[in-house]
Amino acid sequence: MHLNIAVLEGDGIGPEVVAQSIKCLRSVEETFGHSFTFEKGLIGASAIKKTGNPLPDETLELCKRTDATLFGALGLPEFDDNPKAKVWPEQGLLRLRKELGLFANIRPVKVFPSLVKQSPLSKAQVQNTDLVIFRELAGGIYYGVKTIDEEANSATDTCTYTEAEISRITHLAFKSARSRKKKVTLVDKANVLETSRLWRRVVRSISESYPDVELNCLFIDNAAIQMVLDPSQFDVILTDNMFGDILSDQGSVIAGSIGLLPSASVGLEHAMFEPIHGSYPDAAGKNIANPVASILSMAMLLQHFKMNEESDAVVAAVLKSFSKKIVTADILGSSKYGTNYVGDFIADNIMELDGSFNINDENIGLGKSTII
Numbered sequence: 384m385h386l387n388i389a390v391l392e393g394d395g396i397g398p399e400v401v402a403q404s405i406k407c408l409r410s411v412e413e414t415f416g417h418s419f420t421f422e423k424g425l426i427g428a429s430a431i432k433k434t435g436n437p438l439p440d441e442t443l444e445l446c447k448r449t450d451a452t453l454f455g456a457l458g459l460p461e462f463d464d465n466p467k468a469k470v471w472p473e474q475g476l477l478r479l480r481k482e483l484g485l486f487a488n489i490r491p492v493k494v495f496p497s498l499v500k501q502s503p504l505s506k507a508q509v510q511n512t513d514l515v516i517f518r519e520l521a522g523g524i525y526y527g528v529k530t531i532d533e534e535a536n537s538a539t540d541t542c543t544y545t546e547a548e549i550s551r552i553t554h555l556a557f558k559s560a561r562s563r564k565k566k567v568t569l570v571d572k573a574n575v576l577e578t579s580r581l582w583r584r585v586v587r588s589i590s591e592s593y594p595d596v597e598l599n600c601l602f603i604d605n606a607a608i609q610m611v612l613d614p615s616q617f618d619v620i621l622t623d624n625m626f627g628d629i630l631s632d633q634g635s636v637i638a639g640s641i642g643l644l645p646s647a648s649v650g651l652e653h654a655m656f657e658p659i660h661g662s663y664p665d666a667a668g669k670n671i672a673n674p675v676a677s678i679l680s681m682a683m684l685l686q687h688f689k690m691n692e693e694s695d696a697v698v699a700a701v702l703k704s705f706s707k708k709i710v711t712a713d714i715l716g717s718s719k720y721g722t723n724y725v726g727d728f729i730a731d732n733i734m735e736l737d738g739s740f741n742i743n744d745e746n747i748g749l750g751k752s753t754i755i
């Protein structure tokens with residue numbers, strides 16, 4: 384298969400972790416006889432510095448005409464909370480997601496057997512954790528009307544959702560649950576927020592079309608507790624943009640490190656694959672960032688194109704790196720291995736599987752039918 388992939392490295396550790404994914408894709412290309420081409424685009428702080436725009440037109444056009452986008456991370460401290468900044472790197476990512484129609488961000492949270500000890504939770508609490516968060520990605524408070532009144536020192540952010548926005552991701556979440564443990568948990572704040580009440584009405588109504596899937600609803604504050612106490616109780620978590628953003632970072636602690644968790648951002652026409660972490664500016668250029676979240680996001684890209692054997696081969700190589708303790712310091716404090724070394728090891732160990740690797744036990748937590 385030939386794929387033309389847009390590569391948006393972004394800022395901070397973005398370029399370093401994406402470089403490892405490309406290395407691994409070269410290995411997949413060689414092992415399985417595919418052909419991948421890569422076209423780079425600017426986004427984020429580096430795009431602002433070069434063009435004044437966090438999402439230049441060429442980048443948007445690139446992502447629209449290529450088969451898929453591999454994204455690193457963006458953001459730099461000089462822009463964060465800076466009242467003098469006129470534009471923020473994050474505006475580039477939010478606009479990109481909107482323009483590409485990426486309405487669902489699928490974030491699997493899996494505790495890999497060889498990393499159970501890395502979780503701050505006990506083995507009993509985490510060993511059966513295998514959940515996936517369906518985070519609405521194109522609406523909600525991140526996109527609502529904002530105001531700032533400098534004189535009065537007051538500001539507004541507005542959270543808006545429509546039935547159509549809730550409905551499209553809800554169907555995806557229920558379809559995913561059907562191929563998993565048949566359970567959807569809607570996480571919201573319906574005791575306070577009108578948008579959450581709308582979510583409940585729409586989701587409950589849609590759930591009637593999926594009688595084989597159990598639906599329950601949980602307030603976000605309780606969900607945060609439950610996720611730490613007993614993450615294995617969850618299968619598919621369906622939630623809005625901001626709650627999903629925050630809850631998935633919490634999930635990453637359970638898995639052992641935010642440097643492990645991948646995601647797929649999908650819509651009807653386009654798809655983008657991005658680690659859940661940010662640009663970790665303190666680590667930029669130090670060769671210490673964990674590349675696994677980016678590499679597993681790339682594995683989700685392969686799944687998206689039905690290259691399941693190829694995706695499994697990447698996951699198998701990642702698992703081998705865990706079992707041989709070829710990991711970065713966020714996983715094992717005493718580790719002396721850097722981003723590049725771990726990336727090289729994983730790329731070198733991508734090979735056709737001989738059948739002894741049971742992907743059903745060791746997958747990255749994503750049922751094969753979850754991606755549209």
Ligand SMILES: NC(=O)C1=CN([C@@H]2O[C@H](COP(=O)(O)OP(=O)(O)OC[C@H]3O[C@@H](n4cnc5c(N)ncnc54)[C@H](O)[C@@H]3O)[C@@H](O)[C@H]2O)C=CC1
Binds near residue numbers: 396463473657660661
């Ligand atoms: N998708 C994106 O591009 C995102 C961008 N951001 C931006 O990133 C910048 C930094 O934000 P933070 O809140 O510090 O979040 P962050 O995710 O960049 O880093 C938080 C902490 O997570 C750990 N971490 C993150 N990635 C890691 C990796 N690959 N390997 C090992 N450890 C890792 C580090 O301990 C780090 O201090 C900000 O400008 C923020 O707006 C934040 C989240 C997502």
Ligand SMILES: CC(C)CC(=O)C(=O)O
Binds near residue numbers: 473477628
């Ligand atoms: C710009 C932010 C919404 C990025 C982020 O934190 C995320 O998508 O996880």
Ligand SMILES: [Mg+2]
Binds near residue numbers: 628629632659
């Ligand atoms: Mg986030």
